[in-house]
Amino acid sequence: MKNISMKHLAKALNLSTATISKALSDSYDISDETKQRVLKLARELRYIPHAQASSLRGKKSKTIAMVIPEVADSYFAQAINGVEKIAYADGFHVLIYLTHEQLEREKAILKELLNGRIDGLLISVTRQSEEAYHINELVAAGLPVVFFDRIFENIGRGEVTTNDYRASYLLTEHLIQQGCRNIDFLLFSNALSIIKTRLEGYKQALLDYGLIFNTENLIVCSNHDQENERLIQYRLGHKNRPDAIIASVEKLVICTYHACALKHLSIPETIKIAAFANLPTASILQPPMTTITQPAFEMGQAAASLLIKTIKGKSVDPAETKVIIPSKLDLRKSTMLYTT
Amino acid sequence: MKNISMKHLAKALNLSTATISKALSDSYDISDETKQRVLKLARELRYIPHAQASSLRGKKSKTIAMVIPEVADSYFAQAINGVEKIAYADGFHVLIYLTHEQLEREKAILKELLNGRIDGLLISVTRQSEEAYHINELVAAGLPVVFFDRIFENIGRGEVTTNDYRASYLLTEHLIQQGCRNIDFLLFSNALSIIKTRLEGYKQALLDYGLIFNTENLIVCSNHDQENERLIQYRLGHKNRPDAIIASVEKLVICTYHACALKHLSIPETIKIAAFANLPTASILQPPMTTITQPAFEMGQAAASLLIKTIKGKSVDPAETKVIIPSKLDLRKSTMLYTT
Known part of the structure; x- marks a missing residue:
């Protein structure tokens, strides 16, 4: 797929690139009607806005980041294996970051990731994450973000959860x-x-x-x-x-x-x-x-698939962006009825 | 620390950069005496030879890779936490790669890492790794490599093991x-x-x-x-x-x-x-x-410290490059003497 620049959009819509830029950044200088036209075409052509355009478009880093609370936990360890399996098969590197359940650390990591070293982000937020401002910054910069397990709804390109x-x-x-x-x-x-x-x-x-x-x-x-x-x-x-x-x-x-x-x-x-x-x-x-x-491995796989599809600019059916994989009730002795 | 190029070495020794290059690559064209002089100065000035000089010297990637067999294992999960703690404190990213105990996968990962995206490597080899040729390639390219837990002796910049x-x-x-x-x-x-x-x-x-x-x-x-x-x-x-x-x-x-x-x-x-x-x-x-x-967390910390010291060109006492942290025998009921 050829990468689409603002110039392409400007030419197609017979507007200046300055107007395109302002429309994409939701400037007050531009009418709502024009904004709609620009956004519609940008979506159709899968224009990727990003501060580090050269890194993101010119040469993909082929790296995705996985930001998770911790790794010494069976759920996340198994989810990593799921992500890793899909990423490896597609030639992607996986950069793993641990927040240790600290919001400040999550913010610092995401800020660092704004530098364009990754093509996309998988995230499961910390216990302290009550607002998504720091994640929205990455989304606004055009970086595909997929949430899994611990999510913020409707701000990324997808959500993988369980029931x-x-x-x-x-x-x-x-x-x-x-x-x-x-x-x-x-x-x-x-x-x-x-x-x-x-x-x-x-x-x-x-x-x-x-x-x-x-x-x-x-x-x-x-x-x-x-x-x-x-x-x-x-x-x-x-x-x-x-x-x-x-x-x-x-x-x-x-x-x-x-x-x-x-x-x-x-x-x-x-x-x-x-x-x-x-x-x-x-x-x-x-x-x-x-x-x-929890279907940890499967959730990791689903999240990575969704992210890589998005990175590659493949069309993703909106219905596919919210994946729910059911958990399993495994009955064992600790809850068995005790009869004397 | 200023980065040292071949030019610096050439000027200091009153030789051509071509001679420096040949000496560093152990060419037959160069006398042993000259090689010794070049290598001595290169070591003193901490010259870093590397195919991707621009990436490694011009701007450090501030990234280390951790190549391990798996993550759904308490030892490695805890070791990652140790590595991550030290790396984070020093502003380093940690790229985690899983070999799933497959030598072919380990080889493919290391080949990929030759592209200069990392400043150093921590590795615990697969069960299948019987020879170190693929690791030697990274070492020869000037990349600091530290082994932990599952090691090859004397080929990297350090080894962290337990007793x-x-x-x-x-x-x-x-x-x-x-x-x-x-x-x-x-x-x-x-x-x-x-x-x-x-x-x-x-x-x-x-x-x-x-x-x-x-x-x-x-x-x-x-x-x-x-x-x-x-x-x-x-x-x-x-x-x-x-x-x-x-x-x-x-x-x-x-x-x-x-x-x-x-x-x-x-x-x-x-x-x-x-x-x-x-x-x-x-x-x-x-x-x-x-x-x-096993002292997994502590081994991760020790390995990361050693690697980052090496990356930063700090002098490491040869005695410090082989770290052995003792394991603990935790006695519990499964081995208790049974007396009726």
Whole structure:
């Protein structure tokens, strides 16, 4: 595909390149009608606006960046493998950046990426990312951005997610069917959209089964494992202690198991445990743990495919830009009905 | 630091740049004496020879590549975090490449990296890498290379390893002290130097305690989990079945636990299990597993520090180029003495 410049657009529309430039930057000097005409043609011809036009158009860097919170987490490790598989097959390099869940770090990384060294970005935002200004800057610079798992809606070229609400509903329903009536929900303090969604699915299931959601059921954790362990232990010593715990993130599984062991509460006899986790060791835990397993590898593949299609200027059906791949409920002993 | 070109060297030595070039490429046209003079000054002024001089000298890419077998493995995930911490603090980008244990892929990646897009390379070779020709090419092109964990000796600018021999000896000794007399050793078929070292440590401990190493004790696994599970099960059904198993790699832990469960052999009562593994879930397995825990994060940090020092042309004491960080023996229930 030949690269389209502002000159091409100007010639085709019989306008000056200055007018094209102003129209593309949404200047007040230009009428809405002209802006519409310019944008329409730019879209049709797949004009790529970008500060580093030479780098982006003249010679593609054949590099995509993957900005993720961390790598010592089964979900992201598996997602990287998915991205890597697609990228490698297409001759793309993958630059991996870790934000360590820090918004400031995410901002610094994206700023750095504005320098044109990449052709596109895959991102799963930090727990602290509440506004998308820093991501919008890349989008405005014409860089294809695809979100996966932890997303901001409608600002990139695509979103790959899983069915967190439904999965959480099904898991909660399963626990209720196993006889649980007082189910705790563990989460981190920051507002992450997917965790909120999981919380909603859980609450809806409680409601549908006539159970009451109590604020006591919400255990808000921090980044400190030992603190979380103490927090859960404290809750387990409560007279109204839960008969089940859902860990909404993998990181909280270990402290939950530890807290139960320290309180001598046996799983699943006294308390049932389940988690959103992709741990390969789930089947050999003491006891094996019921999980909502996310399609991490597949999500990585889908996100990379979408991004590379966009980079190559291939047409992507709008329907294909929002990919939802369902999670799986893997039932194991930690939530089994205990019959004496 | 100002970048040193061949011109600088030529002027300082009162030679032509052609002579400098030939001397640096070890041409037969140049006398040994002249070569020595040129190389000495080049070293003193830290001249960086490289095909892509403009990219490497004119403007550093401020990017290092980390070529590793995989990421869905606790050791490498933690090592990446260590590398990333040091690199980020120094303003370096980290390009992560996965070889998936395939030598062909490792070769293709390194060939790609010859194009000058990086300032230095951190590498942990694949299980298939038996000769270092493809790595030598990068070294010859003047690119700083630091090995970590899985190394080739004496060809890069540094090596970061752990004490695999000693750790394996201590683990085997521990099992013998727990009463084990027939200890199996699980490994992959390919010849990986660190695994050979672990095997030697295990054999030496057997020898020192008067136990006989039998070829039956060696279980050679493949990349197929189910096949490995069957292989271990078969061995566990043997009349001379082992009373302990050492998994020399983390990947073999899950199939070992599964095989024991399928054979109804309880750990640690009937059989003791230990592994070289950095699994965060080791403490909540059924039962909690004794591990040789590698200092993955610290090894990543050490390797990145060494590489960045070299890239910056800082002098590195030869003694500092071989870093050995000891592993830890974490004793847990899977190897505890069983007393009735």
